[in-house]
Amino acid sequence: MLLHLSTWPEIEQYLSQSQGIIIPIGSTEQHGPTGLIGTDAICAEAIAQGVGEMTQALVAPTLGVGMALHHGAFPGTISLHPTTLILVIRDFITSLVRAGFQKFFFVNAHGGNVATLKAAFAETYCYLSDLRLPGADTVQCQVANWYMQRGVYTLAQEFYGDQEGSHATPSEVALTQYVYPDAIKTAPLAALGPRQWGIYGAADFRRRYPDGRMGSNPALATPDQGQRLYDVAVAELAKAYGEFLAAEPV
Amino acid sequence: MLLHLSTWPEIEQYLSQSQGIIIPIGSTEQHGPTGLIGTDAICAEAIAQGVGEMTQALVAPTLGVGMALHHGAFPGTISLHPTTLILVIRDFITSLVRAGFQKFFFVNAHGGNVATLKAAFAETYCYLSDLRLPGADTVQCQVANWYMQRGVYTLAQEFYGDQEGSHATPSEVALTQYVYPDAIKTAPLAALGPRQWGIYGAADFRRRYPDGRMGSNPALATPDQGQRLYDVAVAELAKAYGEFLAAEPV
Amino acid sequence: MLLHLSTWPEIEQYLSQSQGIIIPIGSTEQHGPTGLIGTDAICAEAIAQGVGEMTQALVAPTLGVGMALHHGAFPGTISLHPTTLILVIRDFITSLVRAGFQKFFFVNAHGGNVATLKAAFAETYCYLSDLRLPGADTVQCQVANWYMQRGVYTLAQEFYGDQEGSHATPSEVALTQYVYPDAIKTAPLAALGPRQWGIYGAADFRRRYPDGRMGSNPALATPDQGQRLYDVAVAELAKAYGEFLAAEPV
Amino acid sequence: MLLHLSTWPEIEQYLSQSQGIIIPIGSTEQHGPTGLIGTDAICAEAIAQGVGEMTQALVAPTLGVGMALHHGAFPGTISLHPTTLILVIRDFITSLVRAGFQKFFFVNAHGGNVATLKAAFAETYCYLSDLRLPGADTVQCQVANWYMQRGVYTLAQEFYGDQEGSHATPSEVALTQYVYPDAIKTAPLAALGPRQWGIYGAADFRRRYPDGRMGSNPALATPDQGQRLYDVAVAELAKAYGEFLAAEPV
Amino acid sequence: MLLHLSTWPEIEQYLSQSQGIIIPIGSTEQHGPTGLIGTDAICAEAIAQGVGEMTQALVAPTLGVGMALHHGAFPGTISLHPTTLILVIRDFITSLVRAGFQKFFFVNAHGGNVATLKAAFAETYCYLSDLRLPGADTVQCQVANWYMQRGVYTLAQEFYGDQEGSHATPSEVALTQYVYPDAIKTAPLAALGPRQWGIYGAADFRRRYPDGRMGSNPALATPDQGQRLYDVAVAELAKAYGEFLAAEPV
Amino acid sequence: MLLHLSTWPEIEQYLSQSQGIIIPIGSTEQHGPTGLIGTDAICAEAIAQGVGEMTQALVAPTLGVGMALHHGAFPGTISLHPTTLILVIRDFITSLVRAGFQKFFFVNAHGGNVATLKAAFAETYCYLSDLRLPGADTVQCQVANWYMQRGVYTLAQEFYGDQEGSHATPSEVALTQYVYPDAIKTAPLAALGPRQWGIYGAADFRRRYPDGRMGSNPALATPDQGQRLYDVAVAELAKAYGEFLAAEPV
Numbered sequence A, B, C, D, E, F: 001m002l003l004h005l006s007t008w009p010e011i012e013q014y015l016s017q018s019q020g021i022i023i024p025i026g027s028t029e030q031h032g033p034t035g036l037i038g039t040d041a042i043c044a045e046a047i048a049q050g051v052g053e054m055t056q057a058l059v060a061p062t063l064g065v066g067m068a069l070h071h072g073a074f075p076g077t078i079s080l081h082p083t084t085l086i087l088v089i090r091d092f093i094t095s096l097v098r099a100g101f102q103k104f105f106f107v108n109a110h111g112g113n114v115a116t117l118k119a120a121f122a123e124t125y126c127y128l129s130d131l132r133l134p135g136a137d138t139v140q141c142q143v144a145n146w147y148m149q150r151g152v153y154t155l156a157q158e159f160y161g162d163q164e165g166s167h168a169t170p171s172e173v174a175l176t177q178y179v180y181p182d183a184i185k186t187a188p189l190a191a192l193g194p195r196q197w198g199i200y201g202a203a204d205f206r207r208r209y210p211d212g213r214m215g216s217n218p219a220l221a222t223p224d225q226g227q228r229l230y231d232v233a234v235a236e237l238a239k240a241y242g243e244f245l246a247a248e249p250v
């Protein structure tokens, strides 16, 4: 059930049965010479909607622009400042808490969002409590990174081994190929450089990772792998969402 | 050409030919008993992508959550504070100016966004100039409301006359029916109350417009009308975008 | 009745009879070679006080500095950022709501303020409601632009035709001549350039409108015209204020 | 020379001779049963304009609303938060530094503004320097409280002795009587309570000082005293402004 | 009793007997060629803890970084913006008010903190009241500058006369020598320049006071003097704290 | 070498040899019935200073108050909002970058700080770059959690097994016992409840963990264990700092 394809009376009805909601959050950032700029938004949205179908949960609109300042030296990247994203998350959750939602399950596709998301949760719990909204003190937020689910990780190792890398990975590229088979891109890729993981400012990032990839070989990706990754991710996250809902508030 | 389905080298290539970009901005808010909560996001995205195809312009990801605080007393509405939205717009534009974009054409589907958007443009021009970014002093932003294009307005009058109203209008509902024919909703609608237009706080809004509509009869909407409205909107906005691009900076 | 010339017990007494207040808002910005930098503040204050006298309404101190960033490349302009002005409006209204005011009628003299004012109203309605102040959910704000009143517009057409332009207009200059006859300035004025209306950043504005005027010929202004414009503006806004007060909250 | 009654070319001309400006700052707050709510704005404006005439300095528009949160439990008080006022001062000064101003002399009439003003100066020096504006590193701001000038203090002691108090003082009331002789108010005044000076929150202030006065007897004020206070204040502040201008930047 | 060496049940117990707390606030900034960068933090902490022992009051952790932007052109200085420090103070006090504290006694060692602290108090009183926290409307904050206590001032005059100066003073250096006898520094000191006191931006400060001192001769300082200054400061501030506590809320 | 016990010329000298600095960051929050409220600040400071001695690196003043909103329902906790802490970190780092520092090694003792710290790093990299400070684009920040160092973890398992828990752990309590042997507290401790780890809002936290511990048995702690943990932590972090310094910027 998609929030944007629902009416407000349908949401009112939904709330009488569940106070949980799934929120896809991605990013709009360079993903190497062949990865789509929307890779993270696409992955988060597709998987979140899959989880929503499997669990009959409501899925919110995708937060397609996240915290990607370190990718800012590549054209096409759009990023919020962390302080902006915190306000967005705070406003987003607060709107839904006013309506009666209690459990916020963020399906995340971008490592760069995680810290800011967690900071935003802390900011928001306090904000809701200060507003004295009904139910404020039992609100729970959780962030679930699709790429870190056990089955996803195992598959990625099986498919790509140490060419998975950590940005513009074949896993995420495969998933976008599955979702958008008409948007598969090819380009010559330089050999993988020495392995390293530091992430600092945007200019440093581009010097360090000249074509945008971090130790990955996205040329290995296929749509079929994408489908298998998708299936595993949806199944595991559906289970995780169920457990999140089942956990009683204290 | 969709930003999220492009790679960064493709954007680099695009920038060598054009510095313009189209940005759809909608809202996530109640649209009466039968209108989709995502109505404005859907309309903005569909039309912006249509304009992008017609003009070979790049289309950014949709800003699906806007300024809808006045709809906040209906479940399902998600809104940013104006101050938050200003920061989002500022960050969004700044990211793109760093890459070389100069002309920002916002295709807007929600009246409640307009004031904040314009305030954000003023804030952003100054911010870009203070950052001393290359090209900062020639950046131009424009907001184009699809529902206010002359041809759209004429068609809406022809189709719905004084039952068009001003929120949850049959025009916008028809357009979503054209885009999402599987998500057409029906519900009994109260007779139209006395005509009035005041918009103040959220509680006041719900007292004033109990089912969320403002003088509209969305039951008149059909997908075919939606298609015609779409066609006219795309054509007129494509022309407007062309003129916007053609206007030389001074 | 002027707030700044009243005592707090007088305001307490006033509140027992009316919860409305008139707030003049102008700007401090260049108005071409002959227009006063305080033109908008002067116009807003004079007209608001006229409306106050005619309706026995309380008039707040003038917000003399507004959102004029686009005029920032001319010396003498003082501007708030939109985000600053939103906080000013929020604090201003909140102070008065704490005392019991409910209806805020902004008499505005500067087009550049409108978007930020409307954004500020939305921000403030939510803020007041979150503070749970008594009466928060029935507060109403309205902005009335003196230069857009029908009678003012008609007179301006009659007096100046297409030399009215849109900034540093003879209308507003005439009104300041009526209010400050000792401060009438003259200077040679370049012929009107090609008509255009775009407003972007400050540097662009000065390139586009080198002496600060936007298609106007303020040399046509006379104090007598100013008085007639003043009279019409006061009469029409007094009527508008009366209707604003009379509209029952829901 | 008043900024609001000048044109931008006049300011350009002024800047070729002086980079100093006088900025009146007051407050809009209760001043006891007989004091005008605009007392501080009126005093600051009148004296600043007097100083401007005497020194041929430019005088900016009055900042009529300041930091008066502690007076917030009395109707008619309008206050900015300190954080808002800091942004206002920052924007105000920055606008003028862009034009070439260097020396900012605030004529202040409200003790509650001083701390926030000084904090704003520190914030602004850093902000200007970060913006790398020409002349940023030689900007100087100074706050001069008219009521603390030696001659003013001496006169106040002579006129009112220990009935001067510290808020809604006969001195400031006398000055407003001199400026607005038609707005002299009378009301029965309770005897002076025990002397104390603590200022904390707004509710505490009203409990502590039930009619708004702090140990003062404004019934002693006369317009003639107001004139003498005005004359002394203007003379001393004109001297102070001259010294401020004369001090060479290092 | 030190907060950081206590457990939460001990604080709960303390609150049943007292709602007062002492908060040391210093700065991390250059103190001339021989003064420690932590001088103000060291002085504030030592004296506050002394006061705490003498009065059996709870002492909070030291705010070691304050508002020292004007010292920013000397390496080692760390400063918060005034707007940041206001938020820090607000959060700090709010945390403690939630627990039941009512009286906040700031022992301050840095003149540059005073304005921002007072602005923060005003901001915080309003914030607490808006949050409707229990006891919000009786909270009291006070700042006590150790270097301005009468006995301290007298001793400083006796010890150093007009070589006390106003930054990197022998008084404060002596006190740090008493606290950290192993960290006494020596360096050649230029003769005292002409006396002046202006403080503006950071670059100006360094031009004006090239080695960081403001008219002081810290070479006069001895640890014994430091001890005597400490003793006097503690005794006088203990008395001031007692009076602060004893003053009944109204 | 401690920043607060150094002079500015000493820092200038240090910068000619190293551009690295160690910054201890802790928290001021409840640590169960026997843990000190300053536990995290104490641990961070002691270990950071140990690392500084071992590596001859400069150690900044301790950030003793962090992000502990979730502990806010226990008296004695002091917390910054995440948005406040981001500004503090931004100001802190920016001050030091202005002086020439490049490598910021945060020794952290509180899990609740990590997300906000990382968000702050991203915010700060962009801010520094926007300020165009020399060296802005090669600044590197790193957070090192002492409690997650391999040797520390191994020792904790050896000492406490599954009674280590995750808040108010015997490890951190032991370390504070080693540093402050005179401040060892005892109290009866309830048996460990069912294992769980969720952290949401402050009220939820107190309901979930009634005495403040999260699955830990701090009664097992001894000062000797504290010393061994300290030694291991210092050794491993000294090594990590060395590697951080050695990594060449790209």
Ligand code: NI
Binding pocket: A031, A039, A040, A109, A110, A167, A168, A172
């Ligand atoms: Ni990705």
Ligand code: NI
Binding pocket: B031, B039, B040, B109, B110, B167, B168, B172
């Ligand atoms: Ni709509």
Ligand code: NI
Binding pocket: C031, C039, C040, C109, C110, C167, C168, C172
């Ligand atoms: Ni105007």
Ligand code: NI
Binding pocket: D031, D039, D040, D109, D110, D167, D168, D172
């Ligand atoms: Ni006053």
Ligand code: NI
Binding pocket: E031, E039, E040, E109, E110, E167, E168, E172
């Ligand atoms: Ni000092």
Ligand code: NI
Binding pocket: F031, F039, F040, F109, F110, F167, F168, F172
């Ligand atoms: Ni801890």
